[in-house]
Amino acid sequence: xxxxxxxxxxxxxxxxxxxxxxxxxxxxxxxxxxxxxxxxxxxxxxxxxxxxxxxxxxxxxxxxxxxxxxxxxxxxxxxxxxxxxxxxxxxxxxxxxxxxxxxxxxxxxxxxxxxxxxxxxxxxxxxxxxxxxxxxxxxxxxxxxxxxxxxxxxxxxxxxxxxxxxxxxxxxxxxxxxxxxxxxxxxxxxxxxxxxxxxxxxxxxxxxxxxxxxxxxxxxxxxxxxxxxxxxxxxxxxxxxxxxxxxxxxxxxxxxxxxxxxxxxxxxxxxxxxxxxxxxxxxxxxxxxxxxxxxxxxxxxxxxxxxxxxxxxxxxxxxxxxxxxxxxxxxxxxxxxxxxxxxxxxxxxxxxxxxxxxxxxxxxxxxxxxxxxxxxxxxxxxxxxxxxxxxxxxxxxxxxxxxxxxxxxxxxxxxxxxxxxxxxxxxxxxxxxxxxxxxxxxxxxx
Numbered sequence: 392x393x394x395x396x397x398x399x400x401x402x403x404x405x406x407x408x409x410x411x412x413x414x415x416x417x418x419x420x421x422x423x424x425x426x427x428x429x430x431x432x433x434x435x436x437x438x439x440x441x442x443x444x445x446x447x448x449x450x451x452x453x454x455x456x457x458x459x460x461x462x463x464x465x466x467x468x469x470x471x472x473x474x475x476x477x478x479x480x481x482x483x484x485x486x487x488x489x490x491x492x493x494x495x496x497x498x499x500x501x502x503x504x505x506x507x508x509x510x511x512x513x514x515x516x517x518x519x520x521x522x523x524x525x526x527x528x529x530x531x532x533x534x535x536x537x538x539x540x541x542x543x544x545x546x547x548x549x550x551x552x553x554x555x556x557x558x559x560x561x562x563x564x565x566x567x568x569x570x571x572x573x574x575x576x577x578x579x580x581x582x583x584x585x586x587x588x589x590x591x592x593x594x595x596x597x598x599x600x601x602x603x604x605x606x607x608x609x610x611x612x613x614x615x616x617x618x619x620x621x622x623x624x625x626x627x628x629x630x631x632x633x634x635x636x637x638x639x640x641x642x643x644x645x646x647x648x649x650x651x652x653x654x655x656x657x658x659x660x661x662x663x664x665x666x667x668x669x670x671x672x673x674x675x676x677x678x679x680x681x682x683x684x685x686x687x688x689x690x691x692x693x694x695x696x697x698x699x700x701x702x703x704x705x706x707x708x709x710x711x712x713x714x715x716x717x718x719x720x721x722x723x724x725x726x727x728x729x730x731x732x733x734x735x736x737x738x739x740x741x742x743x744x745x746x747x748x749x750x751x752x753x754x755x756x757x758x759x760x761x762x763x764x765x766x767x768x769x770x771x772x773x774x775x776x777x778x779x780x781x782x783x784x785x786x787x788x789x790x791x792x793x794x795x796x797x798x799x800x801x802x803x804x805x806x807x808x809x810x811x812x813x814x815x816x817x818x819x820x821x822x823x824x825x826x827x828x829x830x831x832x833x834x835x836x837x
Contacts, residue, residue, distance in 0.1 A: 412776060421448035424810050424817055426794065433789055434779065435817075435824055437809040438796035442613070442645050443676030445760070447810035452675055452716050459712035468703050474711045478682075481718055482669075486684045489654065490663045495690035497683045498705040502644035502670035503531025505681030506539070508700060509668045510605070513638045515699065516689050519604040521594050522554070523632065526561040527615030527800060530607060530642050539607060541615060542800050557594060559583060559628070562612070562620035565754060565765060566803075576624040583628060587635055594635070601635035605666075610656025613645040616801030617756065617763035622660055629662045638665040638689075644681070648672035648721065649811055652731045652759025659758075665689065674713040675720075679704070682714075724812070731759050731811060734818065738762040738807065741822040749829045750837060753803075760811040769802040770836055777835065778828040788816075793824035 409415060416428040424447055426434045439445060446452070459474065466472055479496040486494055497512075499505040510522070522539065524530070530539040537545040538554045546552075560579040561567070569575035586592030587601070594603050606628065612618040629639055641664040646656030650672065657664055666689065670681035688694055704710070721727065738757035742764060746752045751774075754765045766774075779792040796806035809821060 412779075422450070423447045424813060424821070425790075432783070432791040433786070435790045435793040435809075435821055437793050437807045437821055437825075439808055439810050440676045441671065442650060442796075442808045443671045443674075445648055445650065445672040445811045446675045446717065446720055447812055449675065452713060452720070453677055455716040456677060456709055456713040459715065460708035463708045466706055466708060468701060468706050470706065472706060472708055472711070474708055474715060475706055478711050478714050478718070481715070482682055482684065485654070486667065489658065490686070492663060492686045494684050494686040497685070497690060497700065498711075499681040499683065500702055500704050501679040502668070502681055503533040503536045504702065505644065505668040505670050505683050506530045506536050506607075506642060507533065508681075508683050509640050509642075509666045509685075510535075510539075510607070511700065512666060512683065512685050512689055512695060513605040513640060516694055517604045517636070517638060519602050519637070520555050521557060521603045523557045523559060523594075523603060523606045523637065525608060525612065525615070525620075526558045527563065527612050527618060528558075528607070528609060528642075529612070529614035529799065530609075531644075557586060557592075559586075561615070561618075562624065563616060563618040564621075566616070566801075572621060576621050579624065580627060583631060587631055601637065603632065603635050603637040605638040605640045606632040607640040607642065609642045610646050610659060611651055611758065611761065613806075614799035614801075616765075616798050616804040617761060617806045619659070619756070619758060625660050626662055629660075640664065640666045640668070642668050644668055644670040645808075646761075648717070649727070649731060650760050650808060652728075652735060654721075673717060674710055675717050677713045678707065678710040680707075680710040680714055733815075734760050734811065734813060735762075737818045737822065741825060745826060745829045749833050751829065751832060761808045762806070763798075764805045766803040766805065770832075771797065771802050771805050773836060774805055774828065774832050777832050778824070781824060781828045781831055787823045787827065788820040790820060790824055793821065793828065795825075795828075 418426050419429050420427040424436050426436050483496050499508045524539055527541050530536045532545050534549050538552050560582055564572040564575035567575050587594055589595055590597050595601055641657050643655050647669040665686055667684045674680050735757050742755035746755050751766055752764050753767045756763050775795050778795050781792055783791050796808055798804045798806050
């Protein structure tokens with residue numbers, strides 16, 4: 392009996408993101424902001440591989456990382472290496488420079504795992520029960536972190552674990568019924584005040600003691616729609632929860648490493664976090680790695696003794712070497728701040744031109760190397776599909792399409808988070824492709 396010859400794709404499960412859209416391009420080359428598929432079509436990657444390749448698709452980083460780690464290609468997770476000590480020291484010193492606080496570093500595998508480690512640190516140190524997050528917040532899709540992410544579909548398969556989580560009002564006044572931001576944020580603060588003032592809100596015990604382990608937040612909500620909470624509102628929330636003896640946990644998985652123009656997103660606000668989680672761009676997408684910084688004494692031997700945490704790949708020399716090389720690139724990028732300022736201004740210029748000409752766009756926003764176009768209807772998915780083949784028949788500067796970012800939960804938001812080190816020519820190409828996308832979308836969708 393002859394067996395049917397199967398294609399390679401017949402062995403692939405389709406439960407991840409790859410097969411959400413058809414046809415599915417198979418990429419064979421990546422360089423700078425460009426992805427090239429097996430048919431030779433070239434795409435502008437305006438979402439930088441889920442926000443990981445902040446320095447573009449750069450194969451020289453792989454060579455550097457291999458060169459640093461080739462003598463110790465792998466090592467048991469319970470053994471120490473010079474490269475792990477070096478990366479921890481570099482990140483620890485940087486955090487001290489930014490926060491004026493001493494702290495310690497722990498490593499994990501990816502963003503969700505880093506968040507799980509941060510939540511464990513908070514629980515071990517506070518012995519409290521409740522976590523506070525934003526509506527629209529996203530902190531991973533692992534079995535545990537999905538309970539903290541806002542969307543019900545992220546946790547529907549495993550069900551609600553009854554982890555005590557309180558969700559604060561969605562911090563995007565533009566998507567509310569309020570006529571102005573001051574009115575909306577005043578309403579939000581009144582809600583938070585009610586939740587934290589007595590037993591009625593569910594976070595305070597009968598004897599008046601708070602039972603809040605941590606306020607967990609993104610400085611800019613990514614999957615929730617590229618939302619930057621109002622500065623005064625965010626700072627007041629932090630003040631309230633610090634008063635309630637809660638730890639402030641910053642999820643910098645997306646924002647960290649200059650995505651918002653500063654090394655960390657929390658630097659746009661005037662407060663110091665207790666715990667910071669970094670991932671994605673820390674290795675420029677080469678290998679999975681996350682880093683958790685916690686101010687002293689949260690990760691001291693007394694509070695978090697050896698054996699409290701472990702994972703097989705958290706001491707991987709290749710991943711740590713990649714992180715070391717990425718830190719080198721950012722430190723040696725002499726025109727970094729002015730280049731990021733130019734990118735932000737270019738976003739605003741391109742977005743404004745689109746808003747003024749398209750009937751689909753309600754408002755625009757940009758900060759550093761991330762931006763959004765808020766649409767009047769829930770059609771972001773359709774626009775992303777149009778963008779991928781917008782210049783298929785008539786290439787724009789050699790590009791056949793542009794890959795835009797999906798925010799996941801906000802179906803009325805088109806997001807861009809391209810590599811941060813784009814040249815002026817590459818920014819121009821990105822703008823042309825985006826403008827062409829909305830010109831075509833206006834014709835097709837209105």
